Amino acid sequence: MTIHAFPVRIYYEDTDFSGNVYHAAYLKFFERGRTEFLRDLGIHHFELIEKGIAFAVRSMEIDFLGAARIDDLLTVTTEVTDTSGVRLSLKQTILRDQTVLTIAKVVVVAIKTSGGPARLPAELRARFAGDH
Template sequence: MTRHSFPVRIYYEDTDFSGNVYHAAYLKFFERGRTEFLRDEGIHHSELAAEGIAFAVRSMEIAFDGAAHIDDLLDVTTEIAAVSGARLTLAQTILRDGVVLTRASVIVVAIRTSGGAARMPAAIRALADKKGTD
């Protein structure tokens, strides 16, 4: 898998008084994109939680290049940039009609639900290996 795509429609609740999407709403869109990326690869948060593993966002760098508006249909893309130990780095974009509106570099870490760091699950490490062969 090189790049995962997930559609998001903009609703009134996503906008601010100016009619643009409120900046914090993009965080939700990126989160949905990451979740659906994993889900489409057969990796489910509920199953990981049952094994005592969860993810936490360690850092996120976002660039806002353009504004989305009510009724826009956006495309949230997600792709693996790197995997090492307990870290997964993802490159994400939000596009409208092929034009990039927002970009993010996200580092998530694997943690034990009981506390402390955990090794990145084998299924995700395998995705990174698969990425290298695409």
Template sequence: MTQHSFPVRIYYEDTDFSGNVYHAAYLKFFERGRTEFLRDEGIHHSELAAQGIAFAVRSMELQFDGAAHIDDLLTVTTEVATISGARLTLRQAILRDQTVLTRANVVVVAIKTAGGPARMPREILARFAAKA
């Protein structure tokens, strides 16, 4: 599958006392990348919520390979690794130019907004099955 790319600019609020991006800020960047990836695929959180479905992060494995700094322009990449009836596994990376700074493997599950697990909507399964 072709990687989806989303640009992120680093602001002062994203950094810590050392001038590096604070580690938890990367979670926000990955979330934005996943949301824009889904949006570009025609999947909108508000439409899923109207159907009583939401996505929740089940697990995330992170690797920090380098640091980002104020004013850096980064790229968040997202691609489907695997999909099943209730889980979508995504590979993500944050890069500065061509240098990978942070990597993540993210397992997202479908849940009912009223509580409890849900099956992945059929249209999502169909869309991503060929891309995994």
């Protein structure tokens, strides 16, 4: 699987009083990166929901290495590090130019929209492995 890249512009609403990005805003950027990663694989949340499946973040480990500031143009990268029947492990990075600002290790699980765990369909696992 190749690394997916998604651009994010920093707006006033993303920052705190100092003009730096507020730490919780990075979660939104990572979420957008994951959503666009799925979309580029042809996986759309509404189609999964129609099949009774959704994704939920099980765990996230974030390392803040540098600050993003208002008007910065950042890149959110997403890459699959592991898959199983119900889990998808990802590494996400936020960069300004070539400088790494934030790294996240994310575990996403499949759940039934009616509640409880769900298995990822084989076709999705194949797409995550780059076999599409």
